Amino acid sequence: MIPCTIDHLHLRSPNPRAAAAFYAEVFGATIKGEVMNGAALRMIVDLSGLTLFIEEVPATTPTPPTPPFVGYEHIGLTVKDIAAAMAEVKARGLTVVMDIKELSPQLTIAFIEGPDRVRIELLQRS
Secondary structure, X not given: OOXXXXXXXXXXXXXXXXXXXXHHHHHXXXXXXXXXXXXXXXXEEEEOOEEEEEEEOOOOOOOOOOOOOOOOOOEEEEOOOHHXXXXXXXXXXXXXXXXXXXXXXXXXXXXEEOHHHOEEEEEEEO
């Protein structure tokens, strides 16, 4: 076993400032800074304790395929009231991938699409 802790999740975007602003505006993330990684801008964002590095790529970079696919699939975010969260998502005109679905009496989920086709799962656990 290799002991470890989470350091960051690295995302790619043709517009990292806009992607960082999305997480700040929609989920209350904090933009911690920006650095240059060679010629690429990297935004550093704190999303509820998870550090996101959102790094610039050319606009011609391929987007991910439609899930399911092998590898990274989505970010899961716990919310207290999934109905209220989804009402805000819809009021903002964000893309709903899967509306609210109760998987069990203890777990309700929904999926939305963030910038650059990043899938975000909203979960309400009781």
